[in-house]
Amino acid sequence: MPRMLVALIGVLATAGAVAAHAPTVDPPRPRGLAGQLLVATDGLRDPRFVRTVIYMVRHDATGALGLVVNRPLGETPLARLLDRLGLSGEGVSGTVRLHYGGPVEPKRGFVLHTAEWTGEDSRVVQGGVAFTTDPAIFEAIARGGGPRRLLVTLGYAGWSPGQLEGEIDGGAWITVSADEALIFDEDAATKWDRAMARRRIIL
Numbered sequence: 225m226p227r228m229l230v231a232l233i234g235v236l237a238t239a240g241a242v243a244a245h246a247p248t249v250d251p252p253r254p255r256g257l258a259g260q261l262l263v264a265t266d267g268l269r270d271p272r273f274v275r276t277v278i279y280m281v282r283h284d285a286t287g288a289l290g291l292v293v294n295r296p297l298g299e300t301p302l303a304r305l306l307d308r309l310g311l312s313g314e315g316v317s318g319t320v321r322l323h324y325g326g327p328v329e330p331k332r333g334f335v336l337h338t339a340e341w342t343g344e345d346s347r348v349v350q351g352g353v354a355f356t357t358d359p360a361i362f363e364a365i366a367r368g369g370g371p372r373r374l375l376v377t378l379g380y381a382g383w384s385p386g387q388l389e390g391e392i393d394g395g396a397w398i399t400v401s402a403d404e405a406l407i408f409d410e411d412a413a414t415k416w417d418r419a420m421a422r423r424r425i426i427l
Contacts, residue, residue: 257388259349259353261277261406264277279402287385291326293406301318309363321375325377327381329380331379334377334380335361335376338353344358
């Protein structure tokens with residue numbers, strides 16, 4: 225089992241706790257980005273973020289936090305995950321795909337999920353998307369319940385107050401609308417292109 229998968233299992237087990245007359249891109253909106261997608265531009269060369277698409281979970285006066293949604297790491301059987309969490313995996317089938325969520329706290333697990341189901345630790349962000357760190361979400365799925373769709377990440381992307389705004393002003397990122405299809409589908413290889421295609425153009 226890959227070391228990153230083991231790390232996630234251990235963490236979830238204790239979680240709870242940019243010419244004249246040419247088209248131009250709409251200027252970014254630097255405030256209140258929770259629920260939107262932050263998309264790396266071609267000018268961003270940091271290998272941790274090249275061509276990443278990030279779902280913004282929080283953005284306020286204290287800073288910002290988001291989860292990368294287009295860098296899958298691998299899959300682990302749901303039954304094995306449950307067993308490692310101290311929950312019964314007997315008779316459980318299926319797998320869980322894990323993703324790189326960002327460079328901060330790479331051993332910490334987060335789960336983005338659709339909000340028709342929420343657990344005690346779930347927080348609804350916007351547009352029917354929520355997130356949690358509670359491993360009980362996997363037990364609910366094993367019982368045939370839980371959310372319709374989910375995306376499990378290791379780590380997150382974080383910014384101190386004003387840092388993200390500066391990076392957007394510097395042309396490192398654009399912001400576009402988010403929806404369930406783009407966040408949760410498994411075609412990670414095309415997510416960046418599809419997100420970039422959502423830029424609004426002014427003629």
